[in-house]
Amino acid sequence: QSVLTQPPSVSGAPGQRVTISCTGSSSNIGAGYDVHWYQQFPGTAPKLLIYANNNRPSGVPDRFSGSKSGTSASLAITGLQAEDEADYYCQSYDSSLSVLFGGGTKLTVL
Amino acid sequence: QLQLQESGPRLVKPSETLSLTCVVSGDSISSPTSYWAWIRQPPGKGLEWIGTIYYSGTSYNKSLKSRVTVSVDASKTQFSLNLTSVTAADTALYYCAKGGPYTSSWYDYWGQGMLVTVAS
Numbered sequence: 001q002s003v004l005t006q007p008p009s010v011s012g013a014p015g016q017r018v019t020i021s022c023t024g025s026s027s028n029i030g031a032g033y034d035v036h037w038y039q040q041f042p043g044t045a046p047k048l049l050i051y052a053n054n055n056r057p058s059g060v061p062d063r064f065s066g067s068k069s070g071t072s073a074s075l076a077i078t079g080l081q082a083e084d085e086a087d088y089y090c091q092s093y094d095s096s097l098s099v100l101f102g103g104g105t106k107l108t109v110l
Numbered sequence: 111q112l113q114l115q116e117s118g119p120r121l122v123k124p125s126e127t128l129s130l131t132c133v134v135s136g137d138s139i140s141s142p143t144s145y146w147a148w149i150r151q152p153p154g155k156g157l158e159w160i161g162t163i164y165y166s167g168t169s170y171n172k173s174l175k176s177r178v179t180v181s182v183d184a185s186k187t188q189f190s191l192n193l194t195s196v197t198a199a200d201t202a203l204y205y206c207a208k209g210g211p212y213t214s215s216w217y218d219y220w221g222q223g224m225l226v227t228v229a230s
Binding site: 002033034036038044046047048051052057089091092093096097098099100101102103104 | 172205215218
């Protein structure tokens with residue numbers, strides 16, 4: 001199991017808002033380390049979606065947003081589109097000097 | 111534009127050493143704010159950090175530390191992964207990636223990935 005816990009799957013209809021949670025502990029997210037989010041389509045490398053909790057790289061639509069509170073973080077997608085169907089991963093760092101990834105969440109657009 | 115490209119054997123026998131290279135173009139591996147990592151993804155599963163090399167050293171996943179070495183070659187244009195005593199559990203898509211500007215930073219550039227199968 002991953003140290004960062006994500007729901008295995010989430011779903012939503014086009015136009016809706018969905019959120020994906022990433023739960024850690026006091027030694028990683030709760031210790032103040034940033035959370036980053038990636039989007040991955042089948043057969044392709046992960047793509048950076050959100051960095052340092054709530055920042056979007058150039059080219060990422062503002063439909064994607066991130067937040068962090070306590071030992072958890074969330075990725076929100078508003079105005080859900082069919083093209084958003086993908087796997088999403090959170091990433092953080094641990095006081096044991098390890099890079100951590102969440103187990104991933106499969107987003108299905110109904 | 112930074113580009114990363116993995117290369118190496120796609121088939122490795124059990125108990126042998128998996129060796130991969132990542133060629134970096136468009137950036138300097140020597141940059142003090144760049145962190146060069148190997149990350150893997152078993153088929154149908156999630157991402158797992160393997161290790162990182164940066165200007166002042168290396169850091170490794172503790173579950174793999176006894177078997178992993180990440181190094182930079184003398185030309186400073188590529189970095190490598192050595193994973194010893196492999197088993198079928200090491201079969202995965204291996205990515206090289208660039209992160210920064212600190213150890214807990216994000217990875218903004220990724221190679222396309224290379225599937226390595228461990229089998230006899």
